[in-house]
Amino acid sequence: MIMRIIFPALVLLAAINPLFFPQWDAFLTIVFAKALPVIGIILLLQAGQVSFGHAMFFAVGAYCAGFVGRWMGGGGEIVILLVAALGASVVAGLFVGIFVVRYRYIFFAMLNLAFSMVLFSLLEKFIHITGGSDGFRIARPTFFGQQLSRSDFELGVYYLALVLLVVSIYGVWRLLDSPIGHALKAIKTNETRVEYLGISPRRTLLIGYVVSAVLAGVGGAMVGVFQGIATPDYAYWTRSGEFVFVAILGGAGHVTGALAGSYVFEFIRVTAAAYLGDTWQLTLGVVLLGIILFAPSGIVGSLIKLGNRVRGVKEKRSQSSIGKAGEIA
Amino acid sequence: MQVLVLATLDGIAYGALVFLVAVGLTLVFGVMRILNVAHGSFYALGAYAAASIGGALASAGLSPWLAYPMFIVAAVLVGVVVGGLMERFLLQRIYGHEETLQLLVTFAVFMILDNAQRLIWGVQPYFYSEPLRLLGNVKIAGITYTAYQTLFLPLVALAVLFGLRWFLRYTLAGSVIVAVTEDREAATAVGINARRVFFLTFVIGVTLASLGGALASPTTSVLPGMGAEMIVLSFAVAATAGLGQIEGAAVAALMIGLGRSMAVFFAPELEVVMPYIIMVLVLLIRPEGLFGKSTARKI
Secondary structure, three states: OHHHHHHHHHHHHHHHHHHHOHHHHHHHHHHHHHHHHHHHHHHHHHOOOOOOOOHHHHHHHHHHHHHHHHHHOOOOEHHHHHHHHHHHHHHHHHHHHHHHOOOOHHHHHHHHHHHHHHHHHHHHHOHHHHOHHHOEEOOOOEEOOEOOOHHHHHHHHHHHHHHHHHHHHHHHHHHHOOHHHHHHHHHHHOHHHHHHOOOOHHHHHHHHHHHHHHHHHHHHHHHHHHHOEEOHHHHOHHHHHHHHHHHHHHOOOOOOHHHHHHHHHHHHHHHHHHHOHHHHHHHHHHHHHHHHHHOOOHHHHHHHHHHHHHHHHHHHHHHHHHHHHHHHO | OHHHHHHHHHHHHHHHHHHHHHHHHHHHHHHHOOOOOOHHHHHHHHHHHHHHHHHHHHHHOOOHHHHHHHHHHHHHHHHHHHHHHHHHHHHHHHOOOOHHHHHHHHHHHHHHHHHHHHHHHOOOOEOOOHHHHHOOEEEEOOEEEEHHHHHHHHHHHHHHHHHHHHHHHHOHHHHHHHHHHHOHHHHHHOOOOHHHHHHHHHHHHHHHHHHHHHHHOOOOOEOOOHHHHHHHHHHHHHHHHOOOOHHHHHHHHHHHHHHHHHHHHHOHHHOOOHHHHHHHHHHHHOOOOOOOOOOOOOO
């Protein structure tokens, strides 16, 4: 239902949206790009593991795009930047992943956090390479070989982010229904039994981990290129926390939760910043508490429940009518 | 040689502060199985509270020596009021939920407190070094250092360490806490009110964090973001020691404090990274931490 009707409809709406509301483009680009790391978080949550350090791959992607752009001169080509960010996050994901997949739950969460803090402080300390806390400027790259004006470029990035989002959501949705995906979910249910089946939980988790690192890296590269800057804050642990927050907000049970959560999160942030001044973080904290206490399955999860209830009522009625018919017969 | 002594003194002072915060974190985790991400916020709250009360003392013209009892007052105030409210109205609702959700509840509290601090105290750093000057300096191996950092802080840390040990081993309330930690069901069955134990433990943990913050306030500038840094550091200490290990946390805090201050003098680029390097090295060799016990796997 969600993947067949609602999600394609939303994508279609997003595709034609620039024709009607071009003022939303920048906002939606950020929503799409920041949904990518959240998809990765949801993937790991399926295995019951929560990473409080995925911002490190976000930063790896953004800085890598910046470095390659500078090395190519003039900003480079966006496709090459994204491929480079993808490659860098595979390497980083393997490097950190081989270590952290040996741990579970709190240790997994906090070891990721420790690695991201290491990256954060390296980015901040090596000023001559990274520009320190002022950040690393990312010049506007060419777009599929074209040197575009600022507004055309932003429109291009909007569609690129949308395509990447659709591919990622669909891809991870398929992945979760593959043998690897089922093995991942089984890690959450009972890891020892997974081992008894002859499947290596560590290797399975490592695959999931690298995929999630790539999603975070590509998301980071998109945000970095779009905003024209990468700062050490990209790797700070509170940003990792935000990704997990968005996953729970949207609903960790379904990949499309990433999009729903990302949209609502950015919406709250922008509105709260505009109307409530400097209290957007406080507002988000209260929203997060509300979600966890009253709707722990998130936006998408609650919608699915609602849908089931509406349909469930019908099913029950039809069942009971069959039952009555049976009794009469 | 002189640099080595200086680095050691620095490391001990720093380790003592980190221990105070980390021991609260590890105590709460040991008893309640909740990793409190907001723990660093209580450290920051304690620091801000101490700096504010200290400033008020000075402007009221009272004796600056009142700063010392005031540290304890500030810590208990934060612990009982903020910690108590958080346990009573938030944590009690999520006991037994998924770990992820528990972690996120404390993360939400962190976001709220972090923002609240900025609203109350602004983004300008606070300086409050009066207690540092009161105790004067000492000379150790030819190096002049503040008595506050070389003597007072380590003494407080030792007092807390032995106080906690004594409390947990030789008092009724302490034994009750240990009982709930070992086996909550059995403890409940013999009539222990586990909820009250959780409340008490959490308040003690928060008080320790804010005591660390209050004592840190004279040695550093109090500014936004100090809580976010402290939580990762105290987690590194708790994980290196093995989560739930109180004596272990003291050893790990000393290791990490010394490691960090050595880095400050000999490899300044690695200053912030040092605690994590130590933690990763320890966990590579002993996944449960230095003093942690490995648990049996259940099928």
